[in-house]
Amino acid sequence: MQWFEDDDLWVGFAGAMFPARREAEAADLIETSPLLKAAAGARVLDLACGPAFHVAPLARRGAEVTGVDLSPAMLARARETCARAGVTARFVQADMREHVEPGRYDLIINMYTSFGYFTDPGDNRAVLRNAFTSLAPGGTLLVDVLGKEVLASWVGRPQAVDTEDGTVFMRDTILDDWTRLRTDWTLVRGDTVRHASILSFLYSAAELRALFEAVGFADVECFGDFDGSPYDNKARRLIVRGTRVPTRGVRGSDED
Template identity: 65%
Template sequence: MFSADRGETAAELVRTSPLLDFPAGTRVLDLCCGPGLFLLPLARRGYAVTGVDLSPSLLDRAAGVCAEAEVDVRLVRADMLAYADPGSFDVVLNVFTSFGYFDDPEDNLQVLRNAWTSLAPGGRLLVDVMGKEVLAGWIGRPQAVDLPDGAYVVQRDVVLDSWRRLRTDWTLVRGTTARTASITSFLYSGAELHDLFVAAGFSDVECFGGFDGSPYDQRSRRLIIRGTRK
């Protein structure tokens, strides 16, 4: 999930994306920062970066990566359902499909409300997920990823509740043994996530089909929603 290739992709997105191009000194919150794939390139662009995650082990990895690169970031262990730092950020990012994992849909809405609270007036929230329309184009095809030690992981996605939710199964095969873990999340169309942003209080809500700022249409590979706190 957090391979070197994915880290390089994150760095390239931060370097080239018009959606991630902010003035120097912009206060950026990476919500669900994981091991810091976005933290490092964001800090290198001169932004004041804070990373929030619930996992101590992932935060330790993020701290190690940033220390090795000699970049200054602030790391906070917190649950996104509860975390809010009123008016402290100009930008809140939630990337790599880190949204929609609470069983109660009201909890997912609360995450957006927390982000609204954490933004200064004029600040923006950007959420990056696998949109329902995009997923419909390729779901059903298991994907396999080889690991350096000769093991491999097979990912399989299953649509639930009439396209309301998605279960993703990961099976790790190592030698003659196999282990499977699953996680369930809500699926959102562009219109549904747009309306959720509005319900959370955001204005000027826009949908994009990629970090290049392209429109969200039949050619899109991601669903990116951006909204502004007025």
């Protein structure tokens, strides 16, 4: 079993991964970020949606939102989030290496460093290819990760996070010449201790931009935060956006 297939991990460490403040932050981003604008009626996919912290406010603004996640536990929590918010969304349990709905969406988002989960680089590329195919012409993909450049400024410093479930101790280790990151988590709850390791690929802005372009995205841009600021030495995230532009047929008509 790969780490991301373990539902016990998502349940056991949910307090650290998805604290209550993140739900409020997600709602604020949907209201204020120029990168996350979705018009009423827009067809939006949250790929690896987790507890639907972005799905609910997007649906509240009138978008037709689908959330895809591999974890049954996360999808159950996602439905609870939307029920609590009084909104409706569509949820699908699927592996993002395989999930594709040709031409269905105007916007696809992938948040909280949910890209790069897979040991085989070809699988990560397949995720982008599936997203490209699932976009309507003119649609955009937005991927939010911790880029190598941002990570380098603080990686290696152990962290402790208090949650309602206990205290989570986190330590990051760079592997394979800055190709991958292992994050070791230890949850201490009373007299019980639980360990988990998360392994993911790392990307620089140039590397992720090149990957977008290799699968066909055009107008690829990198940002340092959700306010649209540049990806520079002040960046807090690496946010990459690409567009599936319509292809021009021989007679001048747009084709998918």
